[in-house]
Amino acid sequence: MESMVELKNIHKSFGENHILKGVDMKIKKGEVVVILGPSGSGKTTLLRTINFLDSADDGSVSVHDFKVKCKKHTKSQVIELRRKTAMVFQNYNLFQNKTILQNVMEGLVTVKKYKKADAEVNSRKILEKVGLSERCDFYPSQLSGGQQQRAGIARALILDPDVILFDEPTSALDPELVGEVLKTIKVVAKTGITMIVVTHEISFAREVASRVIFMEGGVVVEEGPPSEILVNPKEARTQQFLQRITNPDNKEEETLLFTQ
Amino acid sequence: MENTYDLSTVPSYIPKILKALPVTAEILIFSLLFGLLLGALVTMGALGKNKMVRIISNGYISFMRGIPTLVLIFLLYLGLPQLMVGIGIDLSAITKTKYIIACLSLGSSANMAEMMRASYLAVDKGQREAAYSVGMKGFTAFRRIILPQAVGIAIPTLGNNIIMLFKETSLAFTVGVIDLLGKARAISSASYGTNRLEVYIATGIVFWIICILMEYISKAVEKVYTKGRKQATS
Numbered sequence: 001m002e003s004m005v006e007l008k009n010i011h012k013s014f015g016e017n018h019i020l021k022g023v024d025m026k027i028k029k030g031e032v033v034v035i036l037g038p039s040g041s042g043k044t045t046l047l048r049t050i051n052f053l054d055s056a057d058d059g060s061v062s063v064h065d066f067k068v069k070c071k072k073h074t075k076s077q078v079i080e081l082r083r084k085t086a087m088v089f090q091n092y093n094l095f096q097n098k099t100i101l102q103n104v105m106e107g108l109v110t111v112k113k114y115k116k117a118d119a120e121v122n123s124r125k126i127l128e129k130v131g132l133s134e135r136c137d138f139y140p141s142q143l144s145g146g147q148q149q150r151a152g153i154a155r156a157l158i159l160d161p162d163v164i165l166f167d168e169p170t171s172a173l174d175p176e177l178v179g180e181v182l183k184t185i186k187v188v189a190k191t192g193i194t195m196i197v198v199t200h201e202i203s204f205a206r207e208v209a210s211r212v213i214f215m216e217g218g219v220v221v222e223e224g225p226p227s228e229i230l231v232n233p234k235e236a237r238t239q240q241f242l243q244r245i246t247n248p249d250n251k252e253e254e255t256l257l258f259t260q
Numbered sequence: 261m262e263n264t265y266d267l268s269t270v271p272s273y274i275p276k277i278l279k280a281l282p283v284t285a286e287i288l289i290f291s292l293l294f295g296l297l298l299g300a301l302v303t304m305g306a307l308g309k310n311k312m313v314r315i316i317s318n319g320y321i322s323f324m325r326g327i328p329t330l331v332l333i334f335l336l337y338l339g340l341p342q343l344m345v346g347i348g349i350d351l352s353a354i355t356k357t358k359y360i361i362a363c364l365s366l367g368s369s370a371n372m373a374e375m376m377r378a379s380y381l382a383v384d385k386g387q388r389e390a391a392y393s394v395g396m397k398g399f400t401a402f403r404r405i406i407l408p409q410a411v412g413i414a415i416p417t418l419g420n421n422i423i424m425l426f427k428e429t430s431l432a433f434t435v436g437v438i439d440l441l442g443k444a445r446a447i448s449s450a451s452y453g454t455n456r457l458e459v460y461i462a463t464g465i466v467f468w469i470i471c472i473l474m475e476y477i478s479k480a481v482e483k484v485y486t487k488g489r490k491q492a493t494s
Binding site for chain 1: 384386387389390391392393394395396397398400404405408409412
């Protein structure tokens with residue numbers, strides 16, 4: 001079985017703070033993996049160790065059979081790894097000095113060495129798919145959050161990566177704009193590309209995920225198909241988390257507050 | 261009491277003073293160029309990985325910002341030749357204008373370095389991460405994403421630094437360079453100081469108007485350069 005992403009024994013500390021405590025993960029080609037977990041559980045950090053935006057202290061990362069040891073890695077290994085992946089950021093992080101079209105073209109031109117004209121044709125096609133053909137010549141600051149995030153998705157997609165990493169792609173959005181972005185991500189998911197999505201959108205996980213991973217305290221607590229994890233979680237911590245997220249004003253919390 | 265001055269003659273001095281504008285312009289342009297170059301080097305040092313280089317760069321910035329330009333001019337123009345003669349090097353061939361350019365370059369390089377460092381650090385770190393995430397190498401990310409944004413941020417400060425530098429060119433008269441102020445002094449001395457008030461008012465007006473022009477140009481450049489891409493937040 002072909003595994004697209006493989007993480008082994010990932011450890012990461014920021015100063016005294018031990019964020020990731022030995023995470024293992026195997027993700028097959030075409031899987032859509034959703035990582036859930038409370039804030040501070042290390043899920044975003046884990047995602048960022050995959051493309052070495054944060055380099056893990058120990059363990060190894062492999063993407064499409066290209067393995068990098070976290071303790072001993074070279075610049076060129078990291079760049080090669082990054083070229084097999086793409087990322088969609090919570091705050092979009094579109095290049096502020098470039099138009100939407102240029103944002104999408106940038107990777108093709110500088111990294112994949114496409115001719116400008118070819119890059120432009122391809123970029124316009126992708127931007128049409130995410131519904132932004134009217135916005136090609138706008139700068140990021142002139143667009144809504146939802147539009148910016150869809151451009152961010154286009155920028156990742158065009159590189160034809162082995163895996164796309166989504167770091168809370170809807171968390172910075174106004175509630176009314178979340179829908180359009182989730183819809184775009186769902187379309188992308190259907191194309192069969194491997195995706196790892198860190199999110200708080202349970203309904204999205206239920207609909208799209210082929211596997212859900214629940215993390216807390218820097219370790220994987222539980223994983224399985226969404227029908228299992230989201231409906232009948234085995235672990236108490238998972239149950240608690242899901243209850244809080246789906247039913248924010250529940251009674252158990254209130255009584256706890258009053259009795260303390 | 262008799263008036264010893266005649267303000268109506270002020271405008272007539274302006275064209276005479278402006279005859280020295282090429283000298284001031286030469287000093288300004290070269291000091292600006294060298295100041296920027298030196299500033300860029302020092303910024304690289306101050307932001308670099310080598311600890312020793314960082315300490316030296318920060319020390320340099322601190323020293324050059326702390327020392328008055330006039331003191332620097334006296335040190336270099338009067339002190340350096342004396343020092344060099346001691347080891348058998350004759351600096352008398354160096355023109356006064358070159359000394360001034362050297363001093364102003366050194367002095368402004370510290371301000372330029374501070375400007376560059378601040379602008380560089382002001383670019384959101386997500387921009388670099390995004391560049392890396394699409395697979396760019398460090399230098400490519402710097403050249404295509406970080407630098408253009410840092411320049412946009414730096415333009416207002418740069419305009420300010422140029423204006424400060426322009427005003428400091430007037431220190432050139434202290435070593436006898438006939439710049440705008442030197443020219444004014446020459447005109448005033450030629451009439452034994454009887455018209456000094458009018459001449460210096462004219463000089464002030466000349467500096468002021470040029471500064472207004474510079475400010476206007478700086479704003480226009482900023483507007484054109486960052487057209488449409490002002491960051492929505494922060």
